[in-house]
Amino acid sequence: MKTDRFTLDGKVTIVTGGGQGIGKVVAGELADQGSDIVIFDLQDATEVANQIAEQHGVSAMALVCDVTDPDQVAKAIDQAADRMGTLDLLFNNAGICLHKPALECTPTDFTKVVDVNLNAIFFVAQAFARWLVAHNKQGNIVNTASMSATIVNIPQGQASYNSSKAGVAHLTKSLAVEWAPLGIRVNSISPGYINTEMTGNVREDWRQIWTDMIPFKRMGSPEELAGAVIYLLSDAATYTSGADLIIDGCFTVV
């Protein structure tokens, strides 16, 4: 009999920021591997969840949740577990980007980006891990960092984003070590430029500069990230924690 180490059959995965973009596409691909899906998003993603359920024959639901609010996150975790019966996996992915030169960044600008991209990643991971521990379960987490954790993007100024993502990469390692004895693996993916709603409205001349700089000479698609998330969440990666997988068409290599 063939063994499929990548299967997510019978698992329940929370996907934050699953209302659109990378989260939406990866949620569908996780469902394709057999996982039930719970989307947490600021926007109502019920339609997305219904489509995933119909297309992949899994259970899927959506909860409106601002991941920067620890109380909302804790409630959403309990609600998700109650409705789905259990929780196993987390794709901790919601994020925002601000293109603003550092000299013009207000305290509110900077704090907002760090709140969503770093603080919320911690709040969701913590609430998820607390639920696992309280229910005597093990589980896995993949955080979405970015190649911006490693390099500084140009020509746009985005110091708030870059530093928040560097924080995610190191938070991932910190949680991986702290939670290793609990059987909770924590890894991150670091995408390069990916075609989503986030990058869709950016100035065309900037997008051209980015494309010229990427050795692959094109931006990636969310589908091209899904395999990495499936791998890191699955039993194919049982000895892997604290790792960051950079998926960027060679951008950070040169």
Ligand SMILES: NC(=O)c1ccc[n+]([C@@H]2O[C@H](COP(=O)([O-])OP(=O)(O)OC[C@H]3O[C@@H](n4cnc5c(N)ncnc54)[C@H](O)[C@@H]3O)[C@@H](O)[C@H]2O)c1
């Ligand atoms: N698109 C890229 O080029 C790229 C590159 C590297 C990393 N990333 C990261 O990937 C992740 C997804 O990006 P994307 O391109 O799909 O973005 P997107 O803007 O298309 O989607 C982000 C989703 O997150 C949700 N969200 C935002 N703030 C939230 C909050 N406070 N609470 C709950 N949900 C919230 C939004 O409603 C949206 O559905 C982000 O963390 C982003 O930083 C994206």
